[in-house]
Amino acid sequence: MIHAGAEVLFYGLAAALSGLVLSATFVAIRSQRPRTNAIAFLSGFLVGTVIACGIGLAVGQAAVDRLDSHEQLEAGLTFLLGLALIAVGLHARHAAPRTEPRGSRAAAILAGLHNVGPAATFSMAGLLGFGGPKRLLLTFLAMSAASQAALRDIVNFTLVAAYVALSTILVSVPVGIVILAGDRADVLFARGQSWLTEHARTLRVTVSLGLGVAFVVDALLRLFA
Numbered sequence: 382m383i384h385a386g387a388e389v390l391f392y393g394l395a396a397a398l399s400g401l402v403l404s405a406t407f408v409a410i411r412s413q414r415p416r417t418n419a420i421a422f423l424s425g426f427l428v429g430t431v432i433a434c435g436i437g438l439a440v441g442q443a444a445v446d447r448l449d450s451h452e453q454l455e456a457g458l459t460f461l462l463g464l465a466l467i468a469v470g471l472h473a474r475h476a477a478p479r480t481e482p483r484g485s486r487a488a489a490i491l492a493g494l495h496n497v498g499p500a501a502t503f504s505m506a507g508l509l510g511f512g513g514p515k516r517l518l519l520t521f522l523a524m525s526a527a528s529q530a531a532l533r534d535i536v537n538f539t540l541v542a543a544y545v546a547l548s549t550i551l552v553s554v555p556v557g558i559v560i561l562a563g564d565r566a567d568v569l570f571a572r573g574q575s576w577l578t579e580h581a582r583t584l585r586v587t588v589s590l591g592l593g594v595a596f597v598v599d600a601l602l603r604l605f606a
Contacts, residue, residue, distance in 0.1 A: 385526045385527060385537075385540065386540060386543070388522075388523070388526035389523045389526050389527055389540045389543060389544050390543060390544075390547060391595075391599070392519045392520075392522050392523035392526070392544065392548075393519075393523060393543065393544040393545075393546075393547030393548045394547055394548075395519055395592050395595075395596075396512075396515075396516050396519040396520065396523075396544075396547075396548035397547055397548050397549070397550050397551050398551075398588050398592065399516065399551065400577065400581060400584055400585060400588070401490070401491075401509070402426075402509055402551055402552060403551045403555075403577060404491060404574070404577060404578075405422075405490055405491060405494060405505070405506070405509060406422065406551060406552050406555050406556070407555070407570055407573060407574040407577065408491055408494040408495060408574075409421075409422040409494050409502055409506070410422070410555055410556060410559040410566075410570060411567060411570055411571065411574065412494065412495065412496070412497075412502075413496070414498070414499070415559050415563070415564070415567070416559060416560055416563065417499050418494075418497075418498075418499055418502045419555075419556040419559045419560060420499075420556065420560070421499035421500070421502040421503040421506070422494075422502050422503070422505075422506040422552065422556065423506070423549075423552055423553060423556040424503055424506070425502065425503035425504060425505070425506030425507040425509075425510060426506040426507070426509055426510035426549055426552045427510060427545065427549060428503075428507050428510065429506065429507035429508060429509065429510025429511035429512070430510040430511070430512075430520070430545050430548060430549055431510075431545060432507075432510075432511055433510070433511045433512055433516075433517060433520045433521075434520055434523075434524055434541055434544065434545060436521075437520045437521040437523065437524030437525065438524045438527065438528060438541070440521055440524070440525070441521065441524045441525035441526075441527065441528035442528045452603065453604065455522060455525050455526070455603075456599075456600045456603040456604045457600070457604075458518065458522060459522060459596050459599060459600040459603075460596065460597055460600035460601070460604070462515070462518055462519075462522075462593075462596050463592070463593045463594065463595070463596030463597035463598075463599075463600060464593065464597065465593070466515075466589045466590070466592050466593030466596065467589070467590060467593035467594065467597070468593075469585075469589045469593075470585070470586050470587075470588075470589030470590035470593060471590070473582060473585045473586045473589060474586045474590075476582075490505050490508070490509065493505060506552075510549070516548075519548075520544075520548070523540075523544045523548075524541070524544075526540075527540040527541060527544075555570065
């Protein structure tokens, strides 16, 4: 239980560290309807995350039931993810600086959040919560850990809730602030958004390399323990 909980928290923290998610949150809470769109954004993000967790639990339980080496498979996927993140970090370190997201998905989401209503904000946030390849894989790994043999007789809602709470913290905290403080928080978020844009490259390199090394070390320890 303790080992599974540590893995779930580890993957949840890794999933939370996303510059795109934080940037999108800033855009949503600084829109023309900050409180309404903030609530819609958080709701959509939570729904997308919960859906991904549900699918991940089903896949994880199937792996526990059908694969004798599911723990080795999980460690192998973690190792590959770590290598991929290290490659991304090294590439970003030597790439030319940019102030706008290059990926079409990221650019479309950030541009679309500027002037949309709650329904569209909810939908876009749901896509972010469900995740791209990295976040989705982290969700599946976390749910696989929660479904391992020692916990197979129960659905461990505590671990799932912990993952959802931790992986959405960069959305829930700013949204909570804007709900409580309203327009008074706009200056704070404007500074945060400006700082995030200015340091996007450094953050991308640091997060990618840091998580990549952590995943590789974690995978090797589990494979050769």
